Amino acid sequence: MICLGVEATAHTFGVGIVTDKGKVLANVLDTYRPPEGWGIEPMKAAQHHEEVAEKLLQKALKEAKVDLSEIGLIAYSQGPGLPPCLYKGLEFCKKLAGDLKLPLIGVNHCIAHIEIGKLTTKARDPVTLYVSGANTQVIAFVGGKYRIFGETQDIGIGNALDKLGRDLGIGFPAGPKVEQLAKKGKWIELPYVVKGMDLSFSGIVSEAARRVKKGTSKEDVCFSFQESAFAMLTEVTERAMAHTGKKEVLLTGGVAANQRLRDMLSIMAKERGDKFYVCPKEYCGDCGANIAWLGIVSHKAEVKEKEHEIKPRQRTDDVEVTWT
Numbered sequence: 001m002i003c004l005g006v007e008a009t010a011h012t013f014g015v016g017i018v019t020d021k022g023k024v025l026a027n028v029l030d031t032y033r034p035p036e037g038w039g040i041e042p043m044k045a046a047q048h049h050e051e052v053a054e055k056l057l058q059k060a061l062k063e064a065k066v067d068l069s070e071i072g073l074i075a076y077s078q079g080p081g082l083p084p085c086l087y088k089g090l091e092f093c094k095k096l097a098g099d100l101k102l103p104l105i106g107v108n109h110c111i112a113h114i115e116i117g118k119l120t121t122k123a124r125d126p127v128t129l130y131v132s133g134a135n136t137q138v139i140a141f142v143g144g145k146y147r148i149f150g151e152t153q154d155i156g157i158g159n160a161l162d163k164l165g166r167d168l169g170i171g172f173p174a175g176p177k178v179e180q181l182a183k184k185g186k187w188i189e190l191p192y193v194v195k196g197m198d199l200s201f202s203g204i205v206s207e208a209a210r211r212v213k214k215g216t217s218k219e220d221v222c223f224s225f226q227e228s229a230f231a232m233l234t235e236v237t238e239r240a241m242a243h244t245g246k247k248e249v250l251l252t253g254g255v256a257a258n259q260r261l262r263d264m265l266s267i268m269a270k271e272r273g274d275k276f277y278v279c280p281k282e283y284c285g286d287c288g289a290n291i292a293w294l295g296i297v298s299h300k301a302e303v304k305e306k307e308h309e310i311k312p313r314q315r316t317d318d319v320e321v322t323w324t
């Protein structure tokens with residue numbers, strides 16, 4: 001069985017084609033980029049998705065060397081996400097599934113990140129740190145569900161880095177540039193905000209911007225921002241490991257590209273005698289392969305959907321997990 005999955009929760013429209021053995025045959029995507037200095041406008045992103053959808057479908061089929069008639073299942077990203085974007089994805093998949101008379105299944109975007117991470121790293125039952133532009137969550141499977149043990153109370157760490165980037169005038173996405181500048185920086189104290197198991201990044205961004213205005217070098221601000229923010233993430237992840245007794249950490253999301261964050265988590269895991277895994281780069285970001293693989297996993301577990309609908313505010317622990 002081959003599944004075609006469509007990602008459309010936010011800025012990215014992606015089409016992935018994956019076999020039931022977990023082989024990714026195609027993974028193509030196109031990302032909406034707002035004008036410099038602007039955030040995502042949901043309607044504009046949705047319009048982008050509509051414009052690229054058909055072209056990406058054809059590209060994916062070509063890359064996978066499969067015909068539409070060989071597809072056995074269609075999966076769509078159901079939530080969480082921006083309603084207009086989610087809706088475009090659902091509409092596209094509904095039509096495709098209808099035309100081809102195929103089963104259609106909606107899957108959770110965050111769980112899709114975890115499942116592709118497990119597939120590609122062979123981690124079995126990890127505590128996952130999912131760090132992207134909009135999301136920052138520490139998730140583990142406990143009591144039949146993927147539960148969120150800690151998360152950001154305001155912005156995601158990726159958006160925090162991008163906001164810092166705007167204040168420093170280093171362009172978007174800022175993560176990689178902050179990482180480079182940090183290599184030449186020294187420590188200054190910045191806010192460190194962990195409340196219980198939750199995190200907050202807006203204070204550290206404001207303070208960093210204030211320090212830059214007052215003349216602290218970009219290098220020092222970037223170094224200290226990374227040290228503070230990544231230590232916060234590592235602290236909460238470690239507490240989730242201790243609490244759940246799990247022996248594996250899985251890092252995923254766009255910010256997983258950062259070597260300093262990888263190093264901190266890897267040291268933490270090593271000191272505990274636990275294992276550290278990073279999702280391969282091509283599946284760390286939002287993409288159709290993630291959605292297609294969770295479609296396969298859900299289908300194998302005989303997950304049935306009463307109604308095909310978008311769930312913009314769906315949380316990982318809203319999803320009944322019967323496959324693990």
Ligand code: AMP
Nearest residue numbers: 132133158173174175176254255257258
């Ligand atoms: P995603 O939302 O998963 O596509 O991830 C995008 C986010 O990852 C953006 O906010 C980027 O700034 C961030 N990012 C990409 N590369 C790096 C890096 N090397 N270090 C830190 N953040 C990064």
Ligand code: MG
Nearest residue numbers: 113132285286
């Ligand atoms: Mg994502």
